[in-house]
Amino acid sequence: MLKPAVPSKKVPKAVKKKNYNPHQLGKKANAILNTMLAVFAFSCVFPFLYVIIISLTDESVLEKNGFSLLPETWSFEAYQFLWAIKSQLLQSYMITIAVTVLGTIISVFTIAFYAYAISRPQFKFRKQFTFFAFFTMLFNGGLVPFYIVATQVLHLRDTIWALILPMAVNAFYILIMRTFFQRSVPESILESARIDGASELRIYFQIVLPLSLPGLATIALFSTLGYWNDWFNALLFIDNPALVPLQSLLMKIENTLEFIRQNTLLTGSVKGIMQSVPKDAAKMAMVVIATLPIAVSYPFFQRYFIQGLTIGGVKE
Amino acid sequence: MARIKRFFQDVYKNKTWLLMVLPGVVWFLLFSYLPMFGTVIAFKNFQFHPDGFFASVINSEWVGFENFEFLFSTDDAFIITRNTILYNLVFIILGLILAVATAIILNEITNKKMAKVYQTGMLFPHFLSWVIVSYFVFTFLSVDRGMLNNIFQWFGMEKVSWYSEPEYWPFILVFMSMWKGIGYGSIVYLAAIVGIDRNYYEAAMIDGASKWQQIRHITIPMITPLIVILTILNIGKIFNSDFGLFYQVPLDSGSLYPVTNVIDTYVYRGLMTMGEVSMSTAAGLYQSVVGFILVILTNYIVTRINKDYALF
Numbered sequence: 001m002l003k004p005a006v007p008s009k010k011v012p013k014a015v016k017k018k019n020y021n022p023h024q025l026g027k028k029a030n031a032i033l034n035t036m037l038a039v040f041a042f043s044c045v046f047p048f049l050y051v052i053i054i055s056l057t058d059e060s061v062l063e064k065n066g067f068s069l070l071p072e073t074w075s076f077e078a079y080q081f082l083w084a085i086k087s088q089l090l091q092s093y094m095i096t097i098a099v100t101v102l103g104t105i106i107s108v109f110t111i112a113f114y115a116y117a118i119s120r121p122q123f124k125f126r127k128q129f130t131f132f133a134f135f136t137m138l139f140n141g142g143l144v145p146f147y148i149v150a151t152q153v154l155h156l157r158d159t160i161w162a163l164i165l166p167m168a169v170n171a172f173y174i175l176i177m178r179t180f181f182q183r184s185v186p187e188s189i190l191e192s193a194r195i196d197g198a199s200e201l202r203i204y205f206q207i208v209l210p211l212s213l214p215g216l217a218t219i220a221l222f223s224t225l226g227y228w229n230d231w232f233n234a235l236l237f238i239d240n241p242a243l244v245p246l247q248s249l250l251m252k253i254e255n256t257l258e259f260i261r262q263n264t265l266l267t268g269s270v271k272g273i274m275q276s277v278p279k280d281a282a283k284m285a286m287v288v289i290a291t292l293p294i295a296v297s298y299p300f301f302q303r304y305f306i307q308g309l310t311i312g313g314v315k316e
Numbered sequence: 317m318a319r320i321k322r323f324f325q326d327v328y329k330n331k332t333w334l335l336m337v338l339p340g341v342v343w344f345l346l347f348s349y350l351p352m353f354g355t356v357i358a359f360k361n362f363q364f365h366p367d368g369f370f371a372s373v374i375n376s377e378w379v380g381f382e383n384f385e386f387l388f389s390t391d392d393a394f395i396i397t398r399n400t401i402l403y404n405l406v407f408i409i410l411g412l413i414l415a416v417a418t419a420i421i422l423n424e425i426t427n428k429k430m431a432k433v434y435q436t437g438m439l440f441p442h443f444l445s446w447v448i449v450s451y452f453v454f455t456f457l458s459v460d461r462g463m464l465n466n467i468f469q470w471f472g473m474e475k476v477s478w479y480s481e482p483e484y485w486p487f488i489l490v491f492m493s494m495w496k497g498i499g500y501g502s503i504v505y506l507a508a509i510v511g512i513d514r515n516y517y518e519a520a521m522i523d524g525a526s527k528w529q530q531i532r533h534i535t536i537p538m539i540t541p542l543i544v545i546l547t548i549l550n551i552g553k554i555f556n557s558d559f560g561l562f563y564q565v566p567l568d569s570g571s572l573y574p575v576t577n578v579i580d581t582y583v584y585r586g587l588m589t590m591g592e593v594s595m596s597t598a599a600g601l602y603q604s605v606v607g608f609i610l611v612i613l614t615n616y617i618v619t620r621i622n623k624d625y626a627l628f
Contacts, residue, residue: 025424025425025426025527026527029527030425030426030427033421033424033425034425034427034430036421037418037421037422037425037430037431037434037438038430038434040418040434040437040438040498041433041434041435041436041437041438042437043495044437044438044439044440044441044495044499045437045440047449047452047455047456048440048452050452050455050463051451051452051455054455062461065466066458066460066461066462066463066465066466067455067458067461067462067463067466068466109339110339110340110343111340113336113337113339113340114336114337114339114340114341116336117333117334117336117337118337120333122333123330123333124326124329124330124333125326125330125333125334126333129337129341132341132344133340133344134628136344136348136349138608138611138612139352139604139607139608140348140351140352140604141348141350141351141352141353141354141355141600141601141604142351142355142583142597142599142600142601142603142604143580143583143584143587143596143600144354144357144583144586144587144593144596144597144600145350145351145352145353145354145355145357145597145600146347146351146354147587148351148354148357148369148372148593149346149347149350149351149354149369150347152364152368152369152372153346153350153368153369153370154346165343165347166347168343169340169343169344169347171344174340199332200332200333201332204336225443229443229444229445230445231445231446231447231560232559232560236588247445247447247448248447250447250448250451251447251564280461283451284451284455287448287451290448291444291448294443294444295440298436298440298443299436302436302439305439306439306503309503309504309507310504310507
């Protein structure tokens with residue numbers, strides 16, 4: 001909500017320069033605290049590993065032993081099954097990727113434009129428009145009017161825009177970006193360009209944006225994560241299977257698996273595998289497939305995420 | 317007349333800026349302000365009209381506070397308000413203690429490489445959706461296959477059908493909220509702690525202060541303003557809850573509603589499964605208005621304590 005009480009350049013990181021400290025923790029205390037953190041950190045990652053193990057367990061073993069950490073028989077059947085029914089899965093993957101990419105672009109552009117305008121002292125109505133955005137953080141109409149507007153005024157039901165537009169703008173990000181622009185793009189830099197007769201738009205694209213890449217990247221990262229993990233808008237607006245994103249497919253997985261089972265039984269297109277549908281294993285395999293992109297990219301974006309959290313404050 | 321002319325001149329002079337805010341303004345009008353206007357539904361008996369939203373709103377009959385009276389005459393209003401506030405109170409208090417403690421420990425342990433590793437692990441759940449997390453929870457709580465029941469059986473204890481017995485859920489929900497949120501919550505505090513001037517600690521060490529004394533008399537007082545502000549802001553949001561936690565993690569199980577139904581899930585179900593448009597709007601408006609008052613009030617208190625930390 002606001003800037004922590006540290007200078008903006010300080011980045012929260014656990015790694016600091018090693019300097020001699022006569023009052024370092026005692027060996028025992030250090031060991032205990034390390035263990036505590038290690039246990040908690042492991043518990044945060046463990047469920048994902050557990051899900052991977054379950055997805056690789058033979059369905060008959062699951063039937064007999066439940067979800068165990070060391071299955072008697074390993075099996076790729078769940079993944080083979082998902083491969084056999086890949087069309088819906090790929091479709092959902094494509095929807096999620098499309099929504100994430102499009103949404104992030106729209107969101108960054110709209111937010112950066114708005115935030116830049118209200119960050120400039122030349123803009124006479126900046127106070128009014130700051131309040132116009134800020135007020136939406138204090139008060140909202142609630143879910144029902146939002147839903148009715150989206151379906152009856154904007155006719156978003158069962159369109160891809162239902163997954164993109166509701167999350168495109170966010171007053172909080174606008175205020176963060178505004179502070180960022182105020183800090184990292186001071187007026188003095190822009191003065192000379194103005195004297196040379198460059199238009200405000202040209203200044204924006206050629207000077208301001210290149211200077212603001214860290215801020216823009218932060219908003220883009222938050223936005224990407226938000227879109228990738230969103231299921232709520234799909235829950236409200238999407239029924240068409242062709243538009244169901246990955247997270248939402250996971251919610252409907254029981255129905256989907258059942259539907260696919262019956263369908264393929266009828267058409268007989270997937271022979272062999274159809275005698276036994278690896279139900280729980282297949283579910284967990286889906287979870288793995290949906291989480292993998294995050295888990296793989298996580299070590300790389302984590303640092304930027306942490307930096308981004310302290311990149312700007314809401315207040316001037 | 318002159319003023320109107322001046323205004324248009326100003327608009328013309330600021331046209332580039334106005335163009336820049338235009339997409340955002342359109343979005344706010346459609347997705348924020350129009351729904352605000354739509355809350356009048358709460359005072360009407362909403363009927364869908366074929367000519368769209370405005371026709372529906374205008375043609376619906378006024379009923380005054382009837383929807384609210386009906387809402388508060390049921391037990392639901394009390395239950396959802398109680399659940400929302402109690403859960404949030406626990407989340408705020410426990411979340412604060414655990415996040416601050418984690419940040420302090422991360423800052424104190426001697427092996428900074430390991431601290432980095434721990435932080436990476438703890439932050440991971442923040443990036444997972446509640447849908448994914450609900451599957452994680454399912455692997456532990458599934459009645460016939462879950463890890464907990466497996467362990468119980470191994471010890472010769474009875475299986476628990478987790479998803480139909482409400483008494484465990486307050487603990488499960490609190491646990492999951494902390495599990496997902498502590499890594500994230502500790503970042504801001506860690507940033508503040510790392511930013512504390514080292515000189516304070518040097519001076520304390522020369523005076524022979526122990527580690528524990530340093531934490532108590534330097535670290536915690538230095539981050540107290542931040543703690544106060546974040547906590548007050550959270551209290552301002554006490555009427556809102558994380559929909560995913562209360563909807564996805566209990567798998568929308570009906571027998572758990574007494575302990576998992578919060579205002580947000582109530583409004584959602586009212587709209588999507590009951591189709592009670594006006595009543596749900598009323599419940600949503602109740603949430604928004606109380607939330608608004610709380611934010612204003614808490615911000616006022618923050619202003620009184622320390623102006624720099626006020627939101628506005």
